[in-house]
Amino acid sequence: MENNDKNIILIGMPGSGKTTIGELISQKRNMKFCDIDHYIEEKEGQSIPEIFKDYGEVYFRKLETSAVEAVSKYKGYVLSSGGGVIKFPRNMEVLRQSGIIIFINRSVEDIISDVETEGRPLLKDGKEKIYNLYDERISLYRRYCDYEVANDGSLEATVKKIIEIVKNTFY
Template sequence: MDKNIVLIGMPGSGKSTIGELLSKLLGLKLYDVDQFIEKTESRSISELFITGEEYFRAIETKAIGIISSYNKVIISTGGGTIKSPHNMEMLRDHGLIIFISRPLNDIIADIDTESRPLLKNGKEKIYELYQERYPLYKKYCDYEIINDKDINLVCDQISNLILK
């Protein structure tokens, strides 16, 4: 496969964990967009959100422009990346987009709201984000993988898609 593997999905869907496992399994470098931003900006995502979501999204788009130009890497995106058609165009140009879909009840049971700026007011916000974003995840993905079982099986499913 000559393309990047791009993971999209809700916060708490498992993108970062799946990205790490796929990186080891396939021997490809992983770029977690949020970690890349924190490293290049020398500030946490929460700190960047203090200035505003619009400010953060501009930084995110710049980071995606850099990362999406790489070849044969795994890219784990932030949950809101899909809000920008430009982000998705850049990612699609060199990537296969996989929507990691996880049942909301599983996300709510596991998610740490303290480290997620858009969820700082509580887990209820996840329902609102889901309503807003789910159609966009479906619109932009090449494949949807349901993350409702053992995470290693999810990685195997993705590997099988890529290695066909």
């Protein structure tokens, strides 16, 4: 990789494929990978659902902002964000400074068909909540991304689209 100081940041809805796609991109591009939610869990010694249950969403969002500030200092990473990272402009300003932001847009119907709501605190009220979240967040995802990529085919096809964007942007 020629420009290895830039990060590839993936944003999108819960269940859009950010983590899986991010891991595949990191393998194909020989980059390191960091899932910001996993980073928070390791640092806190608790799962995201436990953090939400014990301390609430406001506390979690503060942890998320701290995590974004920490991982944005990484260089040459693929970063997978939590679905709500876009709720705070500060998060997106910090992420934008570290690389290219790709919005992985997957249809709500596809998300509902295979998302597991058990480990997702904001979806615990049922899969119909995904429609509400999508409506609330779609304009923010689009505002903050540099590129939007539809995850509407195979994972390989989506990864290939993102890698092409990155090549054409950085290299």
